[in-house]
Amino acid sequence: MVDKTKDAQTSLFNEGGITQVAKAMQVLEDLISKVANVTLLNLVEQILQNTGIIQNVLTGKDKGFELDMVSHFFDFIKEETRRHPSLNLTALVDMLKLMRREDIRLPLPITTGNESGVNLLTTHGSKGLEFKHVFLAGTNAHYWEKKRSTASAGYSLPDTVINSLEHTDDKEELRRLFYVAITRAKQFLNISYSQYKGDGKEAEPSQFIIELLEGKEAAIEKMELDPIVKTNYKLLRLQSAPMPEISQMEEDFIQPKLEKFSMNVTALNNYLKCPLHFYYNSLIRVPSGKSEATTFGSAIHDALNKFFKKMQDSAQSEFPDIQTLVQDFNYYMHRHREAFTAQEFKDKMELGETVLIKYYERYINEWNKVVTTEYRITNVVVNDIPLKGAIDKVEFNGKQVVVVDYKTGNIENAREKLKGPNDKNPNGGDYWRQAVFYKILLNHHPKNWEVVSAEFDFVEPNKKKEFEKIAVNITDADITTVTQQVKQVWEKIQQKDFYTGCGKEDCHWCNFVKTNELAVALHEMKSEEEAAEG
Template identity: 30%
Template sequence: MKVFETIFEESGMLRAIMSGGNPSTMLRTSGITERFDAINAFFSELKGLVESNPKAMLPDLFKYLETIEKHNLFIKKRGGLPRAGSRGRVRLMTAHRSKGLEFDHVYIIGAYDGHFGGRRSIERLPLVNSVYNLGHNELSSKQPNIEDDLSRHSSEGAEADERRLFYVAITRAKKGVTITYAKQGADGREQLPSQFIGEIKKDLIEELSAEGGPAFGWEKDFEEKKHLLFSVAKSSSTPGVGASLTPGVIPDFAADQEFIRNIFERQGLSVTALNNYLECPWNFFYSNLLRLPKAQNKHMMYGTAIHRALKDFFLQLKNREIPKENLIDSFELYLNKQPLNDRDLKEVLEKGRESLSGYYDQYYKTWERNVLTEFEIKGVDILAGRGRSSKEPEVRPQGAIIHLNGNLDKIEFIDSSNSVNVVDYKTGAPKSRNDIEGTPRLRSGQETKHKKMSNYKRQLTFYKLLLDQYENGKYKFVSAELDFIEPNDKGEYKKEKFFIEDSEIVELKEVIVRVVDEIINLKFWDKYCENLDCQYCGLRKLIA
């Protein structure tokens, strides 16, 4: 994994992608997003290969790629960035693949009998019962025809499956569905509409005929202009490397802004993304918006294995007693799936065994067992404040909805009224309360009027904001704590619990509104962080 990341960064591949055209159109050029999608798809495939074989070497990768090429297989894209001008475009998929998705408008094509329902099954020529039971005609005439029953039930089952699939397709729409079918098939035979169309209430249907109606105009328009639809798109950007942006000026500002907003609205804002932005806007841009592929280091892989092991452990602990060995075995299982070299594996394996053993001994008798683990919250919306004046040229978040996301390590139920304590695991060295609070260390007699909220405290405050808005306050946030899995130098395990104040929520909301404003209006474009060696600011210079 690290080899691929190194090649990607040091070979000039990233530079070629970022500067492979006019920088003024870099953000919204479809070629850019497609290349990033392809790289991320390959990186995801590589991660899957490594998880199945942590000891895989470069020859194994080449053999795997040769197999893909030999059999003409496709590497599946997972997610990906929205295409430039993606609004107003159409997504094509099967009815099966549409499950769980929603769209304003859905078009169901090929809704003719035999395709959606009414499939004909080939039946064998029925034989007279006496053929089966020679000499036992009287007995056989009283027996049910099992083969006929099976055929009938099989046909009914297939029809029911088709009906459910048609229902899935229809219910993907939020505003309207258009169902189409051709009256004549490719073989010239006449086709009838699917029987499922006839099962829809008549008052819900508006029939559009292709002969003389609106659909006729659409067909005619398509025939006249299909040479335009299927022609190769011409880029309006100026080719060549080395074009530059005028400092403080972003050409075609509205189009770039629209592209960023499309990505941002789809992804939402997590506390990790927020902290990345506050650390360096370009860290956020590359890590959270464009999502550059990046390999985990040994500390991150260690943390991943710890989190997964604790998730499994607490899921089992709800109903029965779980020995320490189960927790450690689970950790070893997940760690062995990581692409660690022998030296690093031995180091973190020993570290994890020792830490989890002491952690178990310290807390096993006092752990709350009524918990939720790895609780994911998506699409919690907060109102960003009052609406903007119509005279303001910028697209401001005031009055707009901001989508927040998060993943909570553990939620402990304190009582029967859904009061909860949120727990976040930390695998690094335990921090002091002052470090977590963001309180600066002062000399004796010094005072400070300003206390900057730390990433840790912002994370816990963000979780309260999420839970308070989740399903109309389904869970009552009481407290949050950082649970350090490793002991300090004295061998002591620490937990730090916090009660989030309303003023801290107000402060966090103000930060979120400011950050969102800077993101969607590209105010960060000419900003750099204070770290002179920042790799993300260095990447920014590739498009400057």
């Protein structure tokens, strides 16, 4: 069909029609060819980007709301593939058909307001958040317990969707959800329920309220609204809604994200690569899944982090055996099986076990035991710019420290990234900048540690089958350079100077913009000197 649409192209159809059909068919053909060769999550990501869905979202009037919807849908698939790594496209489509037929909707938490205001959240949407005051309203049985049963329907719902309370598992799921709600409060928790339903019938409190009060001396305070408040509420419902006026969507969409943004080395590197890269990945965060290489690297990081923590937790500060290290790696890999195709998973499992055993044997008698791992730094301010970061490992020698970052992959591909500014790359490599950025963070850290050097520890051996640790000695000039880069990039971000891409042929996001016809203008590329000057 693709060939026929191309053959049918004549001057009569130069402006669209058949051309657009051919383009659509080509996209579908490409996606179909990838079904058996990529993970389900990667396939969905490509569908969102290549079919124009993201394009329509980002050019629409309600881009903020629609991007939230797409992101939550993508997160749902991400969670399902995590729970069921063998989930394929057919099973996913069947699941979505079932959910549509049964009118089962995914929760879409929407937060409005700001940090100094009142946050209205669903219980699902409040996960991971905490507040000084929490008001949990509507804790009646007809809200919490009376869910529709699907036990007799002959099917099971996705694990990420709560179905009924007819099963013990469902009761426990709702009990856990209620626990999430009440533990959002740091100091003050107010729980309320209504005495009557909307039809005037008496309403019962949730069974979880009864469980909460069981065996404790607690009083339920009956609250009566002032009659004037009730009257005003009834009048308000009879009035027509006021006509709203909003500023341009772009400002409302971007400004809250900028207000919460803190500079980190990933965002800095993304911007210096391409402002569009920063915009899509670091600022608005379009839905994307982890690649198999990234997930493999995370598995290595996680295993080594647990390895050192178990050493610190042991009575004699002894390192665990090699089997423990490999088991932790295997556990992480199986937990994130969805990021790999079957062959990729097999290959990476074999590679990980092999390199970790050799890595262990190489360094077991040399590792510094005075360390802290996965060290997160926040609330650092340099030149009025908030900075944050996470360091894989910090090794101590008194007040002197060595910052260590684990790397996986081909070390030959990393050597250019370790170099400072040069003729080929005036901004310096990403790894060099990462090392300097971490030193800047620790230089302004209240613990007053002295960073001797930053070390990149390559967990995979080089061509000679040797492991390498490459130290980056950081000079005052390096600190000045990266501090200036941070300042310049921060100013550009605050000025919203992230809508024009780099124009490089291999830039994913520039090509995404061109392919999906999102560009409103095309500018001549700057020379390397002009780009370095900003």
